[in-house]
Each structure stands twice: as structure tokens, then as C-alpha cells.
Amino acid sequence: MSPLLVILFLSLLAVCFLLGRPLGEYLGDVLEREPVPSARFLSILERRIYHLMGIEAGDRMDWRQYLGAVLAFNLVGFLFLLALLRLQQHLPLNPQGFGPMSWPLAFNTAMSFVTNTNWQAYSGETALSYLSQALGLTVQNFLSAATGIAVMAAVARGIRRRKATNLGSFWVDLVRVTLYVLLPLAVIFALFLVSQGVVQTWMPSVQALWLAPAAAGAPTHQVIALGPAASQIAIKMLGTNGGGFFGVNGAHPFENPTALSNLVQIVSILLLPAACCFTFGKLVRDRRQGWALFLAMSILLALGTGLAGWAEHRAVPALTQPGVVQTAGSLEGKEVRFGSESSVVWSTATTAASNGSVNAQHDAMAPLAGLSQMVLMQIGEVAFGGVGSGLYGMLIFVIIAVFVSGLMVGRTPEYLGKKVEAFDMKMAALVVLIPSVAVLVGTAATVMHGQVGQWISNPGPHGFSQILYAWSSAANNNGSAFAGLSADNTFLNIGLGIAMLLGRFAPIGAVLALAGSLASKKRTPPGPGTLPTHSLFFIGVLVGIVLLVGALTFLPALAVGPLAEHFAAF
Numbered sequence: 001m002s003p004l005l006v007i008l009f010l011s012l013l014a015v016c017f018l019l020g021r022p023l024g025e026y027l028g029d030v031l032e033r034e035p036v037p038s039a040r041f042l043s044i045l046e047r048r049i050y051h052l053m054g055i056e057a058g059d060r061m062d063w064r065q066y067l068g069a070v071l072a073f074n075l076v077g078f079l080f081l082l083a084l085l086r087l088q089q090h091l092p093l094n095p096q097g098f099g100p101m102s103w104p105l106a107f108n109t110a111m112s113f114v115t116n117t118n119w120q121a122y123s124g125e126t127a128l129s130y131l132s133q134a135l136g137l138t139v140q141n142f143l144s145a146a147t148g149i150a151v152m153a154a155v156a157r158g159i160r161r162r163k164a165t166n167l168g169s170f171w172v173d174l175v176r177v178t179l180y181v182l183l184p185l186a187v188i189f190a191l192f193l194v195s196q197g198v199v200q201t202w203m204p205s206v207q208a209l210w211l212a213p214a215a216a217g218a219p220t221h222q223v224i225a226l227g228p229a230a231s232q233i234a235i236k237m238l239g240t241n242g243g244g245f246f247g248v249n250g251a252h253p254f255e256n257p258t259a260l261s262n263l264v265q266i267v268s269i270l271l272l273p274a275a276c277c278f279t280f281g282k283l284v285r286d287r288r289q290g291w292a293l294f295l296a297m298s299i300l301l302a303l304g305t306g307l308a309g310w311a312e313h314r315a316v317p318a319l320t321q322p323g324v325v326q327t328a329g330s331l332e333g334k335e336v337r338f339g340s341e342s343s344v345v346w347s348t349a350t351t352a353a354s355n356g357s358v359n360a361q362h363d364a365m366a367p368l369a370g371l372s373q374m375v376l377m378q379i380g381e382v383a384f385g386g387v388g389s390g391l392y393g394m395l396i397f398v399i400i401a402v403f404v405s406g407l408m409v410g411r412t413p414e415y416l417g418k419k420v421e422a423f424d425m426k427m428a429a430l431v432v433l434i435p436s437v438a439v440l441v442g443t444a445a446t447v448m449h450g451q452v453g454q455w456i457s458n459p460g461p462h463g464f465s466q467i468l469y470a471w472s473s474a475a476n477n478n479g480s481a482f483a484g485l486s487a488d489n490t491f492l493n494i495g496l497g498i499a500m501l502l503g504r505f506a507p508i509g510a511v512l513a514l515a516g517s518l519a520s521k522k523r524t525p526p527g528p529g530t531l532p533t534h535s536l537f538f539i540g541v542l543v544g545i546v547l548l549v550g551a552l553t554f555l556p557a558l559a560v561g562p563l564a565e566h567f568a569a570f
Contacts, residue, residue, distance in 0.1 A: 002329060005309040005341040012345060013298055015267050016274040023271065024278025024290070030180045031153045031173060031283065033057070042179055049175050059169040063516030066154055067509055069170040070147060074114050074505070077140060082110040084136045085128075094129035095204030101127065104493035111497040113137050115504035116144035116241060116386055118356055118479040119496060121488040123247025125225035130202060137243060138232045142186070145239030145272075146177040148388030151508055152276060155392045156283035158515025159416055162523045167515055182239065189268060190234035197257035200230040229254060237268040240386040242356030242479045250346070250359035251335050262338050262359060266346050269355045273297075273384035276391040284416060288534035293394055296542045297352075300383035304372045305348040311368035311566075312344050333364025344369065352376040354386030356479025363457075363466065363482040367569065370482070371562035374469055377476045378439065379550040380432065386477060389504075392511045394542075396431045398533065399424060399514070401545045405531050405538075415533060417523035427514040434510075435503040436553045438475035442499050443468050443557065449491060457484035461568065465561035470496065475503040 029036050050057055061069065084091070085106040089099045101109065105121060112119040113136070124133060150173035157167050194200050207221045229245040233255055236243055246252040256262055274294060281290025313329045329340030338346075343360035350357050351373040362373055376383055382394040403420050406413030413420040446452055446467045456463035466482040473480055474496040481487065487496065532538060 002309065002313055002341055005305075005313075005344060008341055008345050009302065009305050009309075012266060012270065012349070013301075016270045017294070019267075020271055020274035020294075021278050024275035025282060027149070027177075027181055027272075027275055027279045028282035030176050031149075031168075031279070033172075033176070036180060038180055038184065046175060046179055049179070050172075053171060053175075055169070055171045057169075057172055059172065060166040061169055062165040063154070063158070063167055063512045063519075066167050066170050067512045070151065070508060070512075071505065073143075073170070073174070074147065077143060078110050078114045081113060081136045081140060082106055084132055085109060088129045088132045091129065091131050093131035093134070093202065096129070098127060098129050104490045105488060108493040108497040111500050112479065113140040113241070113243065114144060115477055115500045116148060116239070116354065116389070117474060117477040117500045117504070118236065118241045118243030119474055119481070119487075119500065120243050120247070120479070121493060124244065125205075125227070125246050130227055133232060133245060134228050138235060141232065141235040141239050141241040141243070142178055142182050143174070145182060145235070145241065145387045146174050148240075148386050149177045149181075149272075149276070150174050150388070151512065152280065152388035152391045153283065155395060155511055155515040156280050158517075158519040159418060160284045161519045163521070164519045165516065167512070167519065182235065185238050185272075186231070186234040189238060189264075190230045192264065193230040193233055193261060196261040197254075198230040198233060198261065199226050199254045200228055201226050202228060225254075233265075237265050237355070237357065238272055238387075240269065240273060240353050240355045240390075242350065242354075244357060250357050251361075256359055259337065259342075262342055262346075265357075265359075266342070266349055269346075269349045269353050269357070270384050272387040273353050273390045276388055280391055280395075286416065286534070289416070292534040292539050292542075293391070293398075296539045296546075297382065297384045297390075297394065299539070299543050300376075300379070300546060301348060301352050304352060304376045304383065305345060308348050308365070308369040308372040309341070309344045311366035311372070312340055314366065330366065333361035335359060347373055348376060349384075350480060351478060352381060352383035352385070354381040354390060354476070354478050356473065358480055361483055362469070362480060363484045367462075367465070367562040367566035370465055370469065371558055371566075373480070374465075374472050374558065374562065375550060375554070377472045377478050378436070378554045379546050380435065381476050381478060382546060389477070389507075393431070393507070394546075396428045396507075396511065396514075397542060397546050397549070399428045400432075400549070401538070401542045402531060402533065403428075404545065405541060409529065411529045414524055414530065417526065418518045418521050419524060421517075423517055424514055427510040427517070430510040431507040432549060434506040435475040438499040438502050439468075439471045439554075440557065442471040442475065442495055445495070446471070446492070451489075451491075455486045455489065455492070457486075461561050461565035465565065468557055468561050471499060474499040477503050 085101040154167040205225045209221045232245050250256040277294040278290040281287035334343045346359045380393045384390050402413040402415050456466050466485040469482045
């Protein structure tokens with residue numbers, strides 16, 4: 001593995017810690033309605049929003065009401081975006097005159113952005129009007145990210161409170177997270193991106209004439225797509241959304257022009273998910289828990305990045321010539337502006353953090369690098385994961401870890417003074433099993449489809465990997481893809497859309513039910529047999545449980561895909 005890769009990865013974690021800790025404290029203050037520096041300017045707007053919504057800042061919800069609000073709000077968002085995509089030809093800000101999306105693709109796209117997946121079976125610059133990009137996709141980037149953070153806050157309150165039903169108000173959490181956290185960060189980041197050369201304009205695409213005479217019958221000009229890209233890219237990175245304004249995402253020079261913009265965008269992928277660890281510690285009144293989760297997530301990400309970096313720097317025997325030594329890593333499918341190391345770190349950060357953006361083509365990476373990306377998604381994207389969702393996903397594994405540890409010593413398991421009982425374990429099992437079933441059933445159904453040979457670019461193990469990656473990405477709300485899979489067909493548009501729906505809202509329902517169960521319980525004082533959940537020993541157990549559950553679920557499928565391809569090459 002390259003020393004440069006090690007330095008880049010450690011620097012990434014250090015920056016995420018240094019910026020994430022104060023940001024996490026600030027986010028905790030926002031969620032707990034404590035005084036924050038920006039309240040003087042935004043509190044008036046906040047009150048006006050509450051008035052328009054017909055809610056009170058002190059409203060309280062139990063877990064069923066909270067879940068109902070989440071589902072109702074996202075249903076409205078889905079229907080609005082679906083209508084926008086189907087009617088964009090009749091709406092303003094469509095200088096290219098794009099027509100409507102087909103029903104299956106519009107369903108897939110609307111579901112994708114509402115669920116924070118941002119799977120894209122289209123190229124934005126050739127399919128979407130500026131209004132669809134800005135009012136549709138960008139708005140959902142904010143709201144889906146805020147939804148994840150709100151659910152995380154409800155879970156933390158359920159753990160902290162005793163004999164209660166109140167998990168807070170979804171509407172208040174949604175408004176405050178968007179207004180005090182996401183919007184200010186996105187504005188600052190968008191201005192930085194513009195300073196680096198990311199486009200932000202309402203002008204239509206321009207045509208550039210070729211300097212050299214074109215051959216007979218060849219095109220005489222090139223269409224250069226423009227648009228309000230910086231504003232969408234800022235929140236797509238910060239909100240772990242990932243859907244690019246342009247089809248090639250972060251490899252496009254108008255989305256990611258410089259080495260500096262590339263590095264800052266990598267940091268932005270992990271910044272808010274890392275901050276959520278420290279927010280959780282603040283919300284449960286035990287900051288050691290936040291430190292423990294941050295360390296466990298860092299270990300999982302380090303393992304994935306190490307494997308991918310080793311694979312990308314290993315010479316392939318079939319391509320090695322006598323006297324030629326490969327030292328710089330494979331550059332196939334990568335931007336030479338960024339190099340192999342930056343592409344590896346981005347690829348593992350984006351698959352670990354439910355972001356899904358790319359600055360290189362994952363389909364062209366080494367088989368074990370692809371395996372690393374798939375595993376980081378398949379374990380539930382808990383190596384930081386999506387904003388909010390990664391944190392409550394990791395808490396599910398914490399519940400499983402304390403349950404297993406309690407069985408080993410013959411003691412009723414407990415977490416932060418709350419007994420973990422049968423109902424709690426059933427909800428935890430649902431969070432783990434539902435996305436996993438969606439991945440495996442969807443992959444099997446696709447492989448058996450009569451037209452699958454037309455959808456994959458490579459037969460054999462790599463073609464299977466393309467399919468497995470797509471379903472892993474959709475069901476775990478990531479959104480990246482092995483680009484060799486042609487996903488714009490009715491079967492995959494509808495099937496992957498359903499997988500996104502299940503992967504997002506079934507776990508949300510289960511974790512809110514778990515939060516309601518924990519909130520209703522009394523707190524048990526720690527005793528001699530209590531397992532400290534902030535210790536290095538427990539962190540090791542937690543990492544082991546995550547990897548064990550992932551291996552037991554997906555190792556057979558991985559053996560048919562990336563592992564078979566690796567051993568065939570070596």
C-alpha cells in the first residue's frame with residue numbers, strides 16, 4: 001500500500017475529528033434547542049416557518065406519531081418530485097427543452113432522492129431541466145439529510161429518557177437541522193466550490209466550434225453543459241446524498257475542478273457523519289459513547305481503505321511485462337488529475353458514508369477494491385454512514401453486541417442503563433435483515449432475468465459483481481454503481497426503487513419503535529457486571545460483530561463475484 005495513501009487517509013480522519021467534534025457539539029445544541037450563535041438572525045425565520053406549518057416549538061410525539069410524520073412528509077416529497085420530473089417540459093427554467101422522464105425512470109429517481117440514495121440511471125445534463133435539478137433534487141438533498149439527523153435525535157432521546165413516550169417533534173427537528181446546520185454549511189461550501197471553478201449559472205448550454213476542420217460527416221461543434229451546479233454539489237456532499245449534477249459526478253471538471261476541491265469534497269463526505277458521533281454523546285449525556293462510536297467507525301473504514309489500496313497497487317500478472325514494475329497504482333478508470341490514492345480514499349469514503357458520489361469509475365477498479373466498496377455498503381453503511389442514519393445503524397449493532405456479550409456472561413444485557421429485551425432485539429434484527437434480504441433477493445431475481453445479458457458489460461464474475469453492487473447500493477441507500485450495468489430499464493428502475501424504499505423506511509420504523517421501547521423503561525444503575533460500552537474491549541467486540549454479521553450474510557455472494565474474479569486474475 002502506498003505511503004501517500006496512508007498519509008491521505010490519516011489526514012482525512014484527523015480533519016474529520018478536528019472539525020467534526022465542535023460541529024457535533026453545535027448540532028447537539030441545535031437539536032436540544034440550546035442557545036446557538038446564529039439564533040439571533042434565524043429565530044425569527046424559524047418562528048415564521050412554525051406558524052406557516054401550524055405547529056408549536058414545544059410539540060411532543062411518541063414513536064408512532066414521529067414515524068407517521070416521517071412517512072407522511074416523505075410521501076409528499078416523493079409525489080412532488082415525481083410530478084416535477086414528469087411535467088418538466090411544461091415548466092420554466094428548461095432552456096434545453098428537455099422532455100418528461102419516463103414513468104419507470106421518474107419513479108426510480110424520485111424514490112432515490114427522497115430516500116437519500118441518489119441512484120442515477122440518467123445523466124443530469126442531458127435529461128433534467130434546471131428547475132428539476134434545483135427545486136426538485138437539491139431540495140430533497142436537504143430534506144432527506146435532515147430526516148436522517150432527526151431520526152437519530154429521536155433515538156438518542158429514547159435512550160436517554162426514563163419512563164417516557166416523548167421523542168421530540170419531527171417537524172421541529174427537521175426545521176432546526178435544515179435552518180441552523182445544513183443551509184449555512186451548504187452556502188459556505190457552495191461559495192468555496194465556485195471559487196475553485198464549479199459552475200453556478202442559469203445560462204443554457206453553449207456550443208463550442210472545433211478548432212481543426214472536422215472530417216466529412218463528423219460533428220463540427222461540442223455542447224458544453226452548464227447550470228446551477230455548485231449549489232447542488234455542496235449539499236449532495238455534505239448531506240451524504242451523492243447524486244451529481246453531471247453524469248460522471250465528481251470526475252467532471254465542472255463538478256470537481258482542482259486538487260483542492262477534490263480533497264475538500266472527500267472531507268465533506270465524512271464531516272457530518274463523524275459529527276453525529278459526538279452529537280450522540282452529547283444527547284445521551286455521555287460523551288465517551290460518541291468517542292467509542294467514532295473509533296469503531298474509523299477502524300472499519302481503515303480496514304476497507306487498506307484492502308482497496310493494497311488491491312489497487314498490486315500488479316496484475318496478466319498485464320505485467322518483463323522489466324516493467326508498477327509503482328504508482330492502477331490508473332484505469334481514474335482521473336489523472338487526482339491519481340490512484342485519492343480515488344481509493346474517495347471510493348471507500350463514499351461507500352462507507354452512504355454518499356455514493358464518485359471521482360473515478362468503480363467498475364474499473366481491482367476486484368478486491370470493488371469487494372471493499374460492496375462490504376462497506378453491505379454491513380449497513382455504519383462506517384460513518386449517512387448523516388444520522390449511519391449513527392442509528394451503528395447503534396443497532398451496539399444493541400446486538402451488548403446482547404451477545406450479556407449471553408456470554410449469563411446477564412441481562414443493557415445499554416446505558418436500559419435493559420435490552422426481546423422486543424428490542426426483534427427490532428434490531430429487522431434493521432439488519434430487511435436491507436440484506438432486499439440485496440440478495442434482488443440480485444438473484446436479476447441474474448435469473450431473461451435479458452440480464454443485455455444489461456451487463458462483462459460476462460462471468462464481474463458481471464455478477466455489477467449486479468450485486470447495484471442492489472447493495474440501492475438497498476443500503478448509497479447510490480454509487482459499477483457503471484458497466486445498464487440500469488435504465490423497467491425491471492431495474494422499479495426493482496431498485498422498491499429496494500431503496502425498504503432500505504430507508506423499514507429501518508427507520510424499526511429504530512423508532514426501538515427508541516419508544518427504550519424510552520418507556522426505567523434506568524438501571526450500573527453494577528459490577530455492567531459491560532462498559534466505551535472501553536477498547538467493547539469497541540473491538542463491536543467491530544467484530546459488524547464484520548461477522550456481514551460475512552455470514554454476504555460471503556457466499558461475494559465469493560461468486562469479486563473473490564472469484566480476483567483469484568482468476570491472480
